[in-house]
Amino acid sequence: MFLPAGLHTATAEHRNLNALARAGADMFEVGLAHSDAFLDGPVIQSAYHTALRRGHVLNRALRTVEHAASLRPTVLMTYWDPVASHDPERFAHQFADAGAAGIMVVDLPDHAAGTWQRTAAKAGLTAPRLAPRTATDQELGAIQQTASGWLYAPAATTPTGYRGPLDLAALAAAIQRVRATVPLPIVAGIGISTPALAAAVAPLVDAVVIGTPVVRALQQSPDSARATVAAFADALRMPQH
Template structure:
């Protein structure tokens, strides 16, 4: 389950994380707020901007990870700009000390990949990689090089928050292409906007991350976030998708 750090005051954020865990979230993906979240849609971008107005985004993310990691395995989702600004080695160490299992840099520049992987590995962090579906077969080995933990295969080629239909055969094909070049589990998210869509994607991949539907609730009516989480968790924990995670 994805949750942006710093959206609410600390006490409220911790209460929300407790509620999401109790509602069925098996893993937390904590978002480090940034101004230019180019791969995200308006809901998550607005949440990030709101978090940034509250103060230090990095401090907020570290606090969120420290608490979330006590509830469920926790990873951090970030863009390269905060990593560059704070320094790969410092940022990796901060999140590792906070209890994160890994950090995924969704727009990791190829020329910075080796430095980031060295910093993260040195801190004991896994380095999941987001692989665009448009990546050609010839480019897949380079795209997955250095990845650890899992590969992230977006269910949609749109930005986060997409609410249209999903091309399940295309997701299936891309998952098979990834498995042909890497033994890592394949995780999917982006565009999985309803529990019904989650149930359709789940058998194709090893895990599913739900983002915008939960963030929308957290931003507008936090008490509903647990209800939204529970609906997705129920769809994912069916006999046909027992290997999935919310």
């Protein structure tokens, strides 16, 4: 499951992480706050703006990853600008030292992809990449060459937070095309807004990421986030027919 670093105080954040792990989160994706999160919808953008107002964004994210990684495998989710501005090699080693298993740069520029993968590998990190539905076979091949760990396949072709229906047939076809090109596990997220949708998407992929429903709960009533995660975890663990 996804949550942004710095949404709450460190004490509250650690308490939330503990509760979400107990509720059934198998892994954590920790988002580094960014002022221009153009691939994200209003809920996550709002959470990022809260974190930015708190300041010390990078240090808070390192501490969040450190605690999350003590509970479950943890990946940092970030935009490229913070990586580039903090020096990619130093950035990678800082999060590796904090316990991250990988760093996914959602808007990784093609010209920087190869160098970034090697930089992450030197720090002992995987470098998952986004596999857009619109990517051509040639583009998927290039993504494969500069990705490690897994690929992130959006379930909806929208920013995060989409709450409408999913075209499962189109998603299945897209996943099949990616699998034929890229021999990496595939993780789906974006638009998986209900436990029922999570259960429907799960047979198509290797893992499902839940983001906006959990972030919304953390913003409105942090105690309710545990029930939200538990509902999704229960749906994903039900036998699929």
